[in-house]
Amino acid sequence: MSVLDELYRETLMRHYKHPHHYGELEGATLEVQGDNPSCGDRVRLMLRLEGDRVAEVRFVGQGCAISTASASMMTDVLQGKTVSEALRLARQFKAVVVDGTPPAAELGELGALAGVHKLPARVKCATLVWNALEEALSAR
Ligand code: ZN
Numbered sequence: 001m002s003v004l005d006e007l008y009r010e011t012l013m014r015h016y017k018h019p020h021h022y023g024e025l026e027g028a029t030l031e032v033q034g035d036n037p038s039c040g041d042r043v044r045l046m047l048r049l050e051g052d053r054v055a056e057v058r059f060v061g062q063g064c065a066i067s068t069a070s071a072s073m074m075t076d077v078l079q080g081k082t083v084s085e086a087l088r089l090a091r092q093f094k095a096v097v098v099d100g101t102p103p104a105a106e107l108g109e110l111g112a113l114a115g116v117h118k119l120p121a122r123v124k125c126a127t128l129v130w131n132a133l134e135e136a137l138s139a140r
Helices: 003-017 065-078 083-099 105-118 120-139
Strands: 030-036 041-050 053-062
Touching: 003 065, 003 105, 030 120, 041 065, 041 120, 053 065, 053 083, 065 083, 065 105, 065 120, 083 105, 083 120, 105 120
Parallel strands: none
Antiparallel strands: 030 041, 041 053
């Protein structure tokens, strides 16, 4: 395993063991549930929008390391973003894990999930919470 792979693995496990922004969100304006039956991942994403901006985002659920870390890292990058910025991040992240596009700097620690595109069975784990995000934002 390369040093970079190890670093990525450490980042992933850190978010899995201690997910950021985990728990119920009081006053959520959007809420959506996502399921990935192929792995057993379940996530409920809650957002509080102020105008066009993501003021707060939290999630709860049960999932594997990849789905949990993806949700945790996503909540880190979404805080304060506009809806269109959030949707752009979703497209960028999916291009990384689905097509193997190199991660842009603005994805932050989410770049640690870049290797997922080599594991087709796990792509849905990584994209679960992002699909939930797109569903929530398009339903508003
Ligand atoms: Zn999974």
